[in-house]
Amino acid sequence: MPSPPAAFRLTPQRGAVRDVVRQAQDHPTAREVYQRVRHRAPGIGFATVYRALNLLADHGQVLELQLGDEAVARYDGNVARHDHVVCNPCGAVADVSVELPAHVTIEATAASGFAVDAYELRFSGRCPSCSD
Amino acid sequence: MPSPPAAFRLTPQRGAVRDVVRQAQDHPTAREVYQRVRHRAPGIGFATVYRALNLLADHGQVLELQLGDEAVARYDGNVARHDHVVCNPCGAVADVSVELPAHVTIEATAASGFAVDAYELRFSGRCPSCSD
DNA sequence: GTCCCTGCAAAAGTTTTGCATTGCG
DNA sequence: CGCAATGCAAAACTTTTGCAGGGAC
Numbered sequence: 001m002p003s004p005p006a007a008f009r010l011t012p013q014r015g016a017v018r019d020v021v022r023q024a025q026d027h028p029t030a031r032e033v034y035q036r037v038r039h040r041a042p043g044i045g046f047a048t049v050y051r052a053l054n055l056l057a058d059h060g061q062v063l064e065l066q067l068g069d070e071a072v073a074r075y076d077g078n079v080a081r082h083d084h085v086v087c088n089p090c091g092a093v094a095d096v097s098v099e100l101p102a103h104v105t106i107e108a109t110a111a112s113g114f115a116v117d118a119y120e121l122r123f124s125g126r127c128p129s130c131s132d
Numbered sequence: 133m134p135s136p137p138a139a140f141r142l143t144p145q146r147g148a149v150r151d152v153v154r155q156a157q158d159h160p161t162a163r164e165v166y167q168r169v170r171h172r173a174p175g176i177g178f179a180t181v182y183r184a185l186n187l188l189a190d191h192g193q194v195l196e197l198q199l200g201d202e203a204v205a206r207y208d209g210n211v212a213r214h215d216h217v218v219c220n221p222c223g224a225v226a227d228v229s230v231e232l233p234a235h236v237t238i239e240a241t242a243a244s245g246f247a248v249d250a251y252e253l254r255f256s257g258r259c260p261s262c263s264d
Numbered sequence: 265g266t267c268c269c270t271g272c273a274a275a276a277g278t279t280t281t282g283c284a285t286t287g288c289g
Numbered sequence: 290c291g292c293a294a295t296g297c298a299a300a301a302c303t304t305t306t307g308c309a310g311g312g313a314c
Contacts, residue, residue, distance in 0.1 A: 009288090011294065030278080045296040050279075066198035071304065072278065073203055085244040094244045104230055108255045112217040112226045116257040123240045125248040141313085143269065162303080177271040182304075203279065204303065 008055060016040045017052040021062050022077035027093050029072045067093055067122075083120055087127035096123070140187060148172045149184040153194050154209035159225050161204045199225055199254075215252055219259035228255070 010018075020036045021028070028036065034049040053075055056062040063076040068086050074093075082097040098121050109116045142150075152168045153160070160168065166181040185207055188194040195208040200218050206225075214229040230253050241248045 009293075011288095013295075043296080047280085047297080048295055051294085054280095064201055066201070066203070069196055069198070069205070071198070071203055071205060073201070083240070085240060085246045085248060087246060094246060096240050096243045098236055098240060098243075100232075100236075104232070104253075105255070108215075108217060108228050108230060108253075109257075111228045111230075112255070113260050114217045114219060114226060114255070114257045115263050116217060116255045118257065119253055119255045121236075121240075121251055121253055123237070123244070123246070123248045123251045125241075125246045125250065128245050131247050141268075143313095145270075175271080179272080179305085180270055183269090186305095 008059060013037075013041055013044050013048050014052045014055065016044070017049055018056055018061060018077075021053070021056070021075045024075075024077060027065060027067065027074040027076050029074055033075060067091075081118070081120075083122065085123040085125065087130055088124055089126060089130040092127045092129070094127070140191060145169075145173055145176050145180050146184045146187065148176070149181055150188055150193060150209075153185075153188070153207045156207075156209060159197060159199065159206040159208050161206055165207060199223075213250070213252075215254065217255040217257065219262055220256055221258060221262040224259045224261075226259070 008014075016037050017033060020033055020040070024033075024036075030050050030053055031046075033053065034044075034046050037044055037049055053062065053064070057064040057075075060079060063079060065074045065076055065084070067074055067084065068091050070091070076095075078095055080097075082095050085094045085096055087093070100119065100121070105116050105119060108114075108119070140146075148169050149165060152165050152172070156165075156168075162182050162185055163178075165185065166176075166178050169176055169181055185194065185196070189196040189207070192211060195211060197206045197208055197216070199206055199216065200223055202223070208227075210227055212229075214227050217226045217228055219225070232251065232253070237248050237251060240246075240251070
């Protein structure tokens with residue numbers, strides 16, 4: 001079972017959190033999601049946002065990421081399999097999608113002994129702004 | 133300049149930290165490195181370990197990683213370019229090394245606009261113990 | 265003597281949890 | 290009513306930083 005199929009109640013707060021993450025063009029932290037959600041749901045508390053993010057992530061409706069060297073979780077509303085490019089100087093993150101030859105996963109399985117069923121590629125470099 | 137060429141003083145404490153990370157078979161957190169280093173350098177403080185890890189990472193003598201969904205940094209003494217396989221159920225991490233075709237990096241550069249100069253592949257699945 | 269390093273302790277920032285209240289079923 | 294969800298506040302952790310003392314050069 002790749003992800004919990006069980007349903008959950010989509011309360012107004014949870015819906016707002018989900019929408020904020022889906023519409024975000026960047027990869028916001030929990031705190032940033034909280035700040036943005038407050039515009040739609042003024043009385044919402046941080047704990048509600050935090051628990052909603054965990055819930056949504058558990059149900060595959062949102063992705064939880066650890067990017068760069070930062071010690072904070074970031075959220076991604078793009079649920080389709082995709083990869084990331086991180087800018088070393090400024091920390092900017094962009095989505096990209098790279099298809100890997102099937103033999104790569106097979107090799108990884110053979111080399112590690114793990115049953116590999118997914119991958120994520122993380123590129124690093126310099127964003128256009130930092131390349132100038 | 134990929135990494136700061138400037139030298140730094142390899143004090144006994146820093147040497148002990150470096151050795152602990154290099155000899156670790158797992159990917160210890162700063163706290164774990166601290167606990168292990170205390171066996172060799174009994175009076176050492178956590179701040180010293182923490183600063184040593186950052187210093188070593190800055191000089192490319194150690195790798196700092198964010199693995200899984202955890203919000204803690206882990207350290208890897210394997211400095212050669214390599215990838216990781218994470219076990220979803222238990223969090224175990226294994227090193228693997230996968231050579232990607234050159235065109236992959238080129239594609240990522242074209243698709244993102246970033247000047248991509250490195251990558252890390254993160255596989256996920258189940259380790260042998262969790263597959264039983 | 266000067267500068268860097270260490271250790272202790274505290275500050276800052278995130279993540280997580282307890283609990284009383286609220287509200288939908 | 291019964292139970293899940295919310296909000297507020299407080300823990301529990303990690304990561305960082307300030308400072309005084311000590312050692313290396």
